Amino acid sequence: MTTSDILSASGPAPGHLDLLESEGIYILREAAAQFERPALLFSGGKDSAVVLHLAVKAFRPGRMPFTLLHVDTGHNYPEVIAYRDEAAAAAGARLVVRSVEDSIRQGRVVLRDPNESRNAHQSITLLDAIEEFRFDACIGGARRDEEKARAKERVFSFRDAFGGWDPRRQRPELWDLYCGRIAPGENMRVFPISDWTEADVWRYIAREEIALPSLYFAHQREVVERGNRLIPAHPLVPLRANEMPVLRSVRFRTVGDITCTCPVPSTARTAADILIETLAAETSERGATRLDDAVSEAAMERRKLAGYF
């Protein structure tokens, strides 16, 4: 073996996506090493699919050590539930499902309106599941770029014995040192893709050819236009007077609770297509774009034409 063989075999220096991937694996291994009963929160959404993919890679040739936990709102599309079960089986993972429906039956969750979004109620079901299985860490696919308030979230995010997020007890995170020491009853949330952006997630899904629920890709669906949103025509989402569903080519950007998840117009059939749509804003005259232009009608129109919105 010559030196040039070695160099070529190792390939070029790792690119940004390789570094994010290795960082995610590093964090997942820290979670496996520092906790006794870690769970991976798996909804079938794209971010949790990426985390599961990383977890499988992280422990090769061994088995992925995390139990998958899905908190089912009961308002999921059947495609997502089918995908969830297939993905868990493919990963050879144990899947535990706890449903908000059950929490309602047990009187743990009380709805004011039978059709209201159950997103906010998931936390009770989650906390009950944590107690039932004595999970000491829950791994999730949250990212810091999702919204401003999340920009300060830790990678190891501490929760007290009541499941509460106490900002004063969050630990400084320096270098690559993640400290998972907790007292009995306390819990840690672990976010391995904290530093990924939405575009990174799509880049990675395209590169790794990660399977996703079909709802993420363009399909024909009956929708109504309400304001600047598209509302899926579905029994759980009552139509208003004068609203007539029309058939449109759409995709979902997230696949959460049916009652609060809206599709967007799209013709993207692959992750690569979605990446292009997601990056439309970034690529249009990047560098020359001024903010005041960016919010002008013309700029908005251009991006709509590019299929972004």
Next chain:
Amino acid sequence: MSEHGSEGRDLLRLTTAGSVDDGKSTLIGRILADAGALTEDQLSALAAQAVRDGQEQIDLARITDGLTAEREQGITIDVAYRYFATPRRSFILADVPGHEQYTRNMVTGASKATAALLLVDARAGMTAQTRRHTCIAALLGISDVVFAINKMDLVDWSEEAFVRLKGEIESFTERLRFGSRRFVPLSAKRGDNVVRGSEHMDWHEGPPLLTVLEGIPASVTAADGPFRMAVQIANRPQGASTHDFRGYMGRIAQGRLTVGDRVVIAPGGRESTVTEILTPQGPAIAAMAGQSVTVSLADDIDAGRGFMLADATSPPSEAREVTAALCWLDPAPQDSRAPYLMRIGTREVAARVALPESHLDIHTLARGPGGQPLRANDIGEARIRLQDDIAYDAYAACRATGAFVIIDSRTNATVAAGMIEHRV
């Protein structure tokens, strides 16, 4: 798609600092907006806000202003992370607020960065604040610093003002041994020299800030320095087909590893030979810094989490007592008899932290007398006694193996950040 693929795009971890009035929020807002890092949703929300406020333009500072609710809840102001990208590079920016808890926050932000973007108000010149930012960046081993001389519009775009300030900063930073110092005169508010050039400062020959940031060396430089990797997990899967497999899982912190390399397991000094390397992309002949790997060795050595794999020809130091620069993070002051733990790499060892031998003045980097317990935001040099041996390098030689945190075993709080054998 190739333009947006990972190929050819690298990563820079950057920290930024500035005091409340330096226009840091405006600058970051300007970069995020002009670099296209904002989604349509965010832009629409900002535009709607501007209409409500009766403004003709978006308030750039608002882009990063996610704090109102947090302030109402009394949350400690602390480091926020921002993301933007150009076709050549992805940036992760640790945005450090210029409020109280300043040192603690900047140490946290700088610990993850290899470059710093420091804001200086062109009118105010070299302030105590600027000195402090610069000193902390130097202390944490930041290699490249960019001084953004902001508010040039308020000094009539004066070349003379810029040159004078640049000279002052250059002479102050002379002894701080940065790898590079760069200077960009700009106006965050007007957008001059941020992403675009400036028609007001044709006397400045350099490129705008974003281009300068693209030119800084990437945060992982492949093969520099001897191989170092903390073992996270020693893996021994059950089952007949993988019966003989024993893998050491970790992320390479420094250097390059090749099949056939002699490695030492530290502390302890046992040696073996690398027989297999598994990367996220599959089996490989070699791997380098930044990659998470699983390494197999020729000998079955019982070395699990807490050990370090290292280049046998250039091994790390081993000791049960070290001297370190400490930055105290916890509201509770140092207690030299408290049951602390040192966390270094993946190793946790019981530790006693002696009272500091000296305090560091972060405005000047001058050393003053020690003897008093360290308090939040203090920096000092202290000896640390350990219950067991640790393997380490001096922080200046390798950040990953010279950095540690101190944990209070009674509360599990992270109370201090430390850098071994580190003198600035």
